[in-house]
Amino acid sequence: MTATVPDLLVFLAAAAMVVVGAIGVITFRNPVHSAISLILTLLGVAVAFIEQEAHFLAAVQVIVYAGAIVVLFLFVIMFLGVDEREDVTVEPLIGQRPLAYASVFVTVGGIVAMLSRGGWVTGASTVTGPTAVYNGSTVDNVTAVGQSVFTTYLFAFEATAALLIIAVVGAVVLARRERSVEGGESA
Amino acid sequence: MTIPASWFLTLAALLFGIGAFGLLTRRSALIMFMCVELMLNAVNLTFVTFSNSLHDVAGQASVFFVMVVAAAEVTVGLAIVVAVFRRRQSNTVDDLSELKG
Numbered sequence: 617m618t619a620t621v622p623d624l625l626v627f628l629a630a631a632a633m634v635v636v637g638a639i640g641v642i643t644f645r646n647p648v649h650s651a652i653s654l655i656l657t658l659l660g661v662a663v664a665f666i667e668q669e670a671h672f673l674a675a676v677q678v679i680v681y682a683g684a685i686v687v688l689f690l691f692v693i694m695f696l697g698v699d700e701r702e703d704v705t706v707e708p709l710i711g712q713r714p715l716a717y718a719s720v721f722v723t724v725g726g727i728v729a730m731l732s733r734g735g736w737v738t739g740a741s742t743v744t745g746p747t748a749v750y751n752g753s754t755v756d757n758v759t760a761v762g763q764s765v766f767t768t769y770l771f772a773f774e775a776t777a778a779l780l781i782i783a784v785v786g787a788v789v790l791a792r793r794e795r796s797v798e799g800g801e802s803a
Numbered sequence: 804m805t806i807p808a809s810w811f812l813t814l815a816a817l818l819f820g821i822g823a824f825g826l827l828t829r830r831s832a833l834i835m836f837m838c839v840e841l842m843l844n845a846v847n848l849t850f851v852t853f854s855n856s857l858h859d860v861a862g863q864a865s866v867f868f869v870m871v872v873a874a875a876e877v878t879v880g881l882a883i884v885v886a887v888f889r890r891r892q893s894n895t896v897d898d899l900s901e902l903k904g
Binding site: 620623624627630631634635638639641642647650651654657658661664665667668669670672673676677680681684685688689692693695696712713715716717719720721723724727728731732757760761764765768769772776779780782783784786787788790791793 | 819837868885
């Protein structure tokens, strides 16, 4: 399996965006810069989705993640005014950083070692069928995903609708300003 | 399409590792939420890679539901951050030690 030059360039660009953005998220001291860096990572993941023929998910990634979720992050950062810089060099918990290095190294090293051994796919395929085929005819990716979400996974789809409503109501209840804050310890 | 699946899986593992390291070392609750998003994206990338290499659309449907749950999680999580900040004037998780035994 040999990769063509454009495919290789697209992959390398996406990988660079993902890694640089992710390192920026965890190293920038200003949370606004971290949020902007998170957008870079999310767009890189969207490019990787397109590279793998997942066109619908790439669009959803840009609209929902880079559009809605990062804007929500930025809104909360601005709303709270938490633009004070966190000193990332201070280590409040003794040995926290070496332990974090060790556990992350073990996790990533284990995954990569497992990949290099091969044979990481076992078992039967699912009931939903191939990525670009529905009822025996070739369709585009959006149609295939839509058909599987609205037929095989219809119950889960309805459950996510209830989940979103509950999340919105919960967020409103949690973030509501208490009326009697000055009066003492109200629940 | 012709890029080997293992390259994407290695990239996803790297992204997951960076997110996990940030979650373990940063103390601002907002940054920790962003690191959780990084880890969720790494898992999404793995799902899509296997969906493409196995020609099975179930992986992409799973990513769709992961995105919905991530959106709900961010909404509630940021509301909790706002509520905590109102009370404590701080958003670092080290200050939330009242339930310590």
